[in-house]
Amino acid sequence: MKQSHLTETRFSNLELSDSIIKGLKEASFINCTPIQDRALPLLLRDKDIAGQAQTGTGKTATFLLATFQRLINDESEQIKNPRALILAPTRELAIQIHKDAIQLSSYLNLKFALIYGGTDYKKQLDRIKSNVDVIIGTPGRIIDFYKQNAFTLNNIQVMVLDEADRMFDLGFIKDIRYLLRRMPPPEKRLNMLFSATMSYKVTELAYEHMNNPVVVKIETEEVTSKAINQVAYCPANEQKIPLLLGLLKKHHPQRSIVFVNTKRSAEELNSYLQANGYKTALLSGDVPQEKRQRLLADFQESKVTLMIATDVAARGLHIPDVSHVFNYDLPQDVEDYVHRIGRTARFGASGEAINFICEEYAYSMPDIEDYIGEKIPVQAISDELLADDIKQPERKPRRKPSPDKRSAKPRRYEHGKAKKSASESASTPENPRSPETA
Missing domain, CATH: 3.40.50.300 (P-loop containing nucleotide triphosphate hydrolases)
Structure with missing residues (x-):
């Protein structure tokens, strides 16, 4: 301390x-x-x-x-x-x-x-x-x-x-x-x-x-700690991964959390980071409890120094020495912003909060700035910041259906209602009443 x-x-x-x-x-x-x-x-x-x-x-x-x-x-x-x-x-x-x-x-x-x-x-x-x-x-x-x-x-x-x-x-x-x-x-x-x-x-x-x-x-006049240096970038959607990889290379974070809004986004980002040589932990709402505890222990013990997380990890985690928080996706709730960046600069330490104002979630930033009572400075994206020579994650091969199922008709409808595809289900934000809070 x-x-x-x-x-x-x-x-x-x-x-x-x-x-x-x-x-x-x-x-x-x-x-x-x-x-x-x-x-x-x-x-x-x-x-x-x-x-x-x-x-x-x-x-x-x-x-x-x-x-x-x-x-x-x-x-x-x-x-x-x-x-x-x-x-x-x-x-x-x-x-x-x-x-x-x-x-x-x-x-x-x-x-x-x-x-x-x-x-x-x-x-x-x-x-x-x-x-x-x-x-x-x-x-x-x-x-x-x-x-x-x-x-x-x-x-x-x-x-x-x-x-x-x-x-x-x-x-x-x-x-x-x-x-x-x-x-x-x-x-x-x-x-x-x-x-x-x-x-x-x-x-x-x-x-x-x-x-x-x-x-x-016990409250300071500002909602967020002065010990947190907040900055923002405005990437196009296709620039988000090159920018994150470039910033990770530039800052060499001691221990960092990258926040995303959906499980699907978390999985995609995790694949890219691992393909480019980063050892990561992925924490989302449907990770089984024992695995989640193991991932958190690895992160706290610095066996893994980069965590990708949905808002399930924003509250209640006491992880020391998180030097950088990346809002890869801006949160849709202003209070979640404060809880996310509050993972850094704990017990008097300083920290960095780096925000991506992307095409999809840019609308959140004015509300966030109103809530915290300050403007977050926007920095230009230079060519040096964007990583090049990015390795693409390997595509997982689709499993072939077993012989007895090949002739079966795909069950896309049930009782006259179309069932959601897996990708549609995965891309919805996590339900706050998810099982981990039970």
Whole structure:
């Protein structure tokens, strides 16, 4: 962490147990970030917090440390678990919170259950039944296990709701309220809500299910960080791949993410980059969970330094040292722009956001500039920037139909309705309610 992003307040000066401070020192956490400096003293006195803070500001450590201290302070003669519930909108964010929890609790005797949809059903069910202290996960599967009486919410002392605005975006609020109404009343637990935006809906949720929360806003005057250098180019569609290859050669990114809007575009770009000598990871909505975790681990460990991603990767990923973000396709939602470029310049580092204002998505740029409150400078595309001698990706040979299927008529219609071709289906933007958020 760069000192410019930190305050003068040291964790050792807060009312945290020695065992927590020891874990913090081991993780090289010495000084607080602004959200930690303002929220932790209140939380450690059992005041509820509704915090407005972007990702990369240290909010995860804020709610984890407050949770740990509250559980350590529990002097019940007979401790009944689970005692804390941390809810996240996506499985990637839940996995990251769990990873941070394990690291920061290395000297504490706490047991965690990581719960999310898509994989490991039996393993997670067994875990949540095993008398754990803290449940971290996404709402859908937690409710599934709750309805099976795998655990009780009667003893919850700490409730954390992370990225509350994203919960609304993904339609999870009914699930959230279902869980909140089955816990002890708000005044009998410590409640924390964090959100990038404090909209009316988020504020209403906070006051309905929390105990007179203190609103803590950590925001700079600009929507995007000054540490991110934003530039744009205006390529014709046929110039996009030569321009990207030229920029990658020019900048030699330490670690970069290239954002696209559709799965089809991601696959095409991935083929070109691999054909031209780049080792890539492709992250889209239909990548199976285990493969996705493996790809993210390879990227975090720099086994792969170039990731192509749809907006499924824009939120909730805490990947350090991403030096460059490329918006190969401009996003169609202005908030997605902020979340995309926010993958770089984290924890006080600087970063580059390079945007392609192409023929297909150019209409998005005026709305993006209005939203962030600044003009993004456009640079000319010189001949030197456009890569030449581009290797074409190999065409995958079409599989021949088996002999028994050659005579069969192609089933292009069903019940009088034409079925979409694979290419049509693949080129539609990803559904935000895709399985990875379940």
